[in-house]
Amino acid sequence: MMNFIFRRLLAMLLTIWVIATLTFILMHAIPGSPFNSHNGKQLNETVQKNMEMHYNLDKPLPIQYLIYMKSVATFNYGPSIKHPNDTVNSLISDGFPVSFELGMITLIVAIISGLILGVLAALKANHFIDYVAMTIAVLGISIPNFVLASLLIQEFSVNLGWLPPSMWTSWKSEVLPTIALATGPMAIIARLIRTSMIEVLTQDYIRTARSKGLSPFLIVMKHALKNALLPVITLLGTLAAGILTGTFVIEKIFAIPGMGKYFVDSINSRDYPVIMGTTVFYSSILIVLLFIVDMAYGWLDPRIKLHKKEVS
Amino acid sequence: MSAMRIDEVPSTNEIKDEWFKKRNVENSDVEDITRPSLSYWKGAWYRLLQNKLAMFGLIFIILLAIMAILGPVMSKYSVSYQSLQEQNLSPSMKHWFGTDDLGRDVFTRTWYGARISLTVGLLAALVDLFIGVIYGGISGYKGGTVDSVLMRIIEILYGLPYLLVVILMMVVMGPGLFTVIVALTITGWTGMARIVRGQVLQLKNYEFVLASRSFGSPTLRIVKKDLIPNTIGQIIVQMTLTVPSAIFAEAFLSFLGLGIQAPFASWGTMANDSLSAILTGYWWQLFFPAFFISMTMFAFNVLGDGLQHALDPKLRR
Numbered sequence: 001m002m003n004f005i006f007r008r009l010l011a012m013l014l015t016i017w018v019i020a021t022l023t024f025i026l027m028h029a030i031p032g033s034p035f036n037s038h039n040g041k042q043l044n045e046t047v048q049k050n051m052e053m054h055y056n057l058d059k060p061l062p063i064q065y066l067i068y069m070k071s072v073a074t075f076n077y078g079p080s081i082k083h084p085n086d087t088v089n090s091l092i093s094d095g096f097p098v099s100f101e102l103g104m105i106t107l108i109v110a111i112i113s114g115l116i117l118g119v120l121a122a123l124k125a126n127h128f129i130d131y132v133a134m135t136i137a138v139l140g141i142s143i144p145n146f147v148l149a150s151l152l153i154q155e156f157s158v159n160l161g162w163l164p165p166s167m168w169t170s171w172k173s174e175v176l177p178t179i180a181l182a183t184g185p186m187a188i189i190a191r192l193i194r195t196s197m198i199e200v201l202t203q204d205y206i207r208t209a210r211s212k213g214l215s216p217f218l219i220v221m222k223h224a225l226k227n228a229l230l231p232v233i234t235l236l237g238t239l240a241a242g243i244l245t246g247t248f249v250i251e252k253i254f255a256i257p258g259m260g261k262y263f264v265d266s267i268n269s270r271d272y273p274v275i276m277g278t279t280v281f282y283s284s285i286l287i288v289l290l291f292i293v294d295m296a297y298g299w300l301d302p303r304i305k306l307h308k309k310e311v312s
Numbered sequence: 313m314s315a316m317r318i319d320e321v322p323s324t325n326e327i328k329d330e331w332f333k334k335r336n337v338e339n340s341d342v343e344d345i346t347r348p349s350l351s352y353w354k355g356a357w358y359r360l361l362q363n364k365l366a367m368f369g370l371i372f373i374i375l376l377a378i379m380a381i382l383g384p385v386m387s388k389y390s391v392s393y394q395s396l397q398e399q400n401l402s403p404s405m406k407h408w409f410g411t412d413d414l415g416r417d418v419f420t421r422t423w424y425g426a427r428i429s430l431t432v433g434l435l436a437a438l439v440d441l442f443i444g445v446i447y448g449g450i451s452g453y454k455g456g457t458v459d460s461v462l463m464r465i466i467e468i469l470y471g472l473p474y475l476l477v478v479i480l481m482m483v484v485m486g487p488g489l490f491t492v493i494v495a496l497t498i499t500g501w502t503g504m505a506r507i508v509r510g511q512v513l514q515l516k517n518y519e520f521v522l523a524s525r526s527f528g529s530p531t532l533r534i535v536k537k538d539l540i541p542n543t544i545g546q547i548i549v550q551m552t553l554t555v556p557s558a559i560f561a562e563a564f565l566s567f568l569g570l571g572i573q574a575p576f577a578s579w580g581t582m583a584n585d586s587l588s589a590i591l592t593g594y595w596w597q598l599f600f601p602a603f604f605i606s607m608t609m610f611a612f613n614v615l616g617d618g619l620q621h622a623l624d625p626k627l628r629r
Contacts, residue, residue, distance in 0.1 A: 015468050026480045138617075142610035144560055146567050146580075147602040150587060154595075249567060253587065264568055267479060279480070 008294070012287050019283045020072045023276050024065055068276065077277035082269050088277035095259035096281075098168055099247050102258060105178050106243050110185035111232070117186070118193025119220060122228075125198055133190060140187025145246050149180035149253045166255040177254045181246050185239045189232055197228040237290040244282065356545075359622040366618020369611035376608060380430055383423025393417065403596055410596040412586060421577035422600045428578040429559045429608060432492055436558035437551040439497040444504025445547060449535060451505065452512030463509070466502050478561065482570045492562050492571050500558065504550050511543040545623035552616035556609040563605055579605040 059067070071077050077088035086094075121133035156176060157165035164173045200206065201224055209219045248260035259278060266274035360366055384390075394414045403410040409418035451462040481495035515521060521538050529537075565571035566580025574581070579601040586597035 011464075011467065018468055022477075023480060026484045138610060138613055139606075141613055142556070143606045144563055144609070146564070147583060147606060150583070150598055150602065154598075245564075249564060252568065264479075264570075267482075267570070275480075 005295075008291055012291055015287055016072075016280065016284055020069070020276070020280050021065075023279045024068055027272055027275060028061060028064075072276075072280055077273045080266075080271055080274045082266070082271045082274075088273050091262050091274060092259060092277065092281055095257065095262050098256060099244075099251070099258035099260060102168075102174070102177060102181065102247055102250070102256065103240070103243050105174065106181040106246075107185070107240065109178055110182040110189060110239070110243075113182070114186040114189025114232075115193060115225075117190035119197060119225065119228075121190065121194040122197035122201065123220070125194075130194075134194070137187040137190045137194075140183045140190075143183070145180050145184055146249045146253060148183055149176070149250060152176045152180055153253075166253075168254075168256045168258075173254075177250050177256060180253075181243060181250050184246070185243060188235065188239065192231050192235060193228055196231045197224060200224045200228045203227075233293060233296060237286070237293045240289050241286050244286065356619075356622040360618055363618040363621065365614045366622075369613075369615035369618065372607060372611040373615065376426055376604075376611075377430060379423050380426035383426065384420055387417060387420040387423075389417035389420045393420075402594075409600045410594070412582075412594075412597050416577075418582075418596060418600055421582060422579075422604060424577045425579040425582060425601060426604065426608075428489065428572060428576070429562060429605065431489070432496070432562040433555035433559045433612070435493050436496045436500055437554045439493075440501045440504045440554050441547065441551055443497070444501040444550075445508050445540075447501070448505035448508030448510075449512055449539065452509035453516060453531075453535065453539070455513065455516075459509070459513075466505060469499055469502050478565065479570060482565065487570055487573050489572060489576075492565060496558050496561055500554065504547070504554070507546055507550055508543055511546060512539050515539055515542055549616055549620045549623060552612060552619055556612040556616075559605070559609060559612070 075089070079085075079087050080091060083091075117133045117137060121130040121137075124130050153165045153176065156163045163175050164170075165176070166173070168174070206219060206223060209223050210216075214222075247258060248264055250256070251258045251260040252264065262274060263278045263282070265271075266278065360370075394416055396414075398411050399414065403418075409422055411417055412421075447462065451459045477499050478492075478495040481498065482491055485491040485494065516539065521534060524534050524538055562571055562578065563580030563583070566578040567584045569581075569584065572578035572581055582601035583598060583605070586594070586601070589595065589597040
């Protein structure tokens with residue numbers, strides 16, 4: 001077991017290193033420098049030289065790479081080029097809590113509502129409720145989150161005036177972004193739960209539970225759900241990734257001051273330190289999440305032996 | 313087959329005639345096979361035809377493809393045609409889907425967007441097929457060290473956040489249709505490779521492959537005749553499900569301003585341009601791209617689901 005964790009940790013570091021290096025190479029393959037146009041004006045040549053010196057952009061690439069690797073290792077990316085008063089770290093610490101809050105609420109809402117839909121559909125398989133639940137699920141997968149967000153604003157903010165269309169100030173402003181972001185993952189979870197639940201319900205131990213007189217509710221809650229949840233847990237990593245990237249677009253539509261906004265802005269303005277910092281930060285979070293999910297999976301399902309080589 | 317309770321079983325071992333009833337069958341059709349024997353593909357097609365939702369998806373996709381080809385040709389206006397006198401017109405005989413804030417014809421742009429979406433979806437699926445099948449096939453068939461190395465590479469790629477790579481590619485290569493496709497395929501093929509590898513790994517130990525090998529078939533023949541035909545169902549399903557995710561990714565990127573650039577139209581850029589339409593009340597500017605992108609993804613998803621059920625012999629009813 002320890003051996004397995006160690007190997008996984010090593011692989012995680014390797015992955016982060018690959019991502020960091022890839023980001024570096026890609027960044028420097030882009031034609032143009034961040035100083036090409038400063039607020040639309042061409043910079044004086046000496047000023048540009050000095051600027052490049054300040055950000056170490058005048059050094060040969062291998063040296064820049066080493067400096068960059070050091071900043072990755074110490075998690076200190078220095079100031080942003082476009083907003084010299086902010087460091088990359090301060091941008092992350094400003095934006096991330098907001099994005100994280102949005103992401104976590106979304107994940108919780110998606111899991112709970114997906115569970116309810118999926119279980120209902122499985123219990124009433126091939127009946128009316130099943131068809132309704134699965135139609136909602138397929139629609140949820142099919143409607144892109146940015147389309148849903150626009151529809152929600154149209155209906156609940158403009159037409160009905162119940163909820164604010166933007167910003168991130170009160171709980172009211174969190175409702176629409178959460179729904180827009182949670183619908184896709186909810187639909188995926190619901191479909192997955194339905195399939196695995198239907199399979200679990202045919203197992204012998206469910207029949208045993210039924211024959212010893214347990215109420216249907218208890219059977220579902222205590223016996224079936226626990227096992228039907230396993231496939232959902234494997235998918236959590238991917239879902240989290242989807243929600244994370246989904247925040248880019250949702251934050252843009254609802255004008256939420258999260259990290260996604262900085263990330264997209266930094267790409268458009270070639271703000272190297274911010275791009276590198278946010279990319280490595282995002283990937284690290286995802287990789288750690290995948291790792292936790294794997295560990296949780298092995299812990300929840302004793303049939304899976306992590307230290308053995310995976311077959312198939 | 314009527315089950316007899318134990319206390320009803322006669323004590324003697326004698327078998328009486330009245331226990332049996334003569335079945336009223338004519339001798340001639342006893343040997344007949346009641347259902348026509350169906351080949352795998354015919355059976356799958358038959359099951360797909362039964363699935364109304366999947367058929368709806370298929371028909372919608374065919375109609376969409378026809379309109380994607382004919383729509384921009386049918387229209388009097390070009391994609392980039394602007395007319396400042398005709399801003400924000402509601403749908404009418406002249407502009408069937410209305411016009412946008414620059415006086416561009418939404419009808420033309422919608423079908424142009426369909427072209428982009430279908431191209432992106434199909435190319436992404438084809439590249440997935442090409443790289444994924446070869447990579448997964450080699451990994452599964454060779455096994456051992458080759459397999460572990462190839463799978464470690466996939467694991468690292470899987471750890472890469474998909475859209476981050478796509479966005480970074482956009483930054484390097486500049487936005488545009490080609491970049492979208494390249495970026496989507498760089499990370500997109502791993503799912504296909506995993507599926508093919510899993511299948512091949514399992515199949516190569518089956519008796520019929522062993523038999524084929526003991527007859528001295530070369531590897532290429534085994535792969536072509538034994539392995540690929542038995543994996544093709546899953547490959548097709550995976551391809552059908554790749555299409556909507558590629559279409560979504562393109563719209564997502566275009567929506568963020570990182571995909572298709574003006575004057576060309578994609579459903580994502582159209583939705584982005586018309587976000588303000590929510591406040592101004594020009595609903596058609598947002599409705600048509602939003603409707604068609606959702607319907608297209610819906611159609612591919614239900615078709616993929618239907619194919620999965622039709623092609624998987626285990627799910628046969």
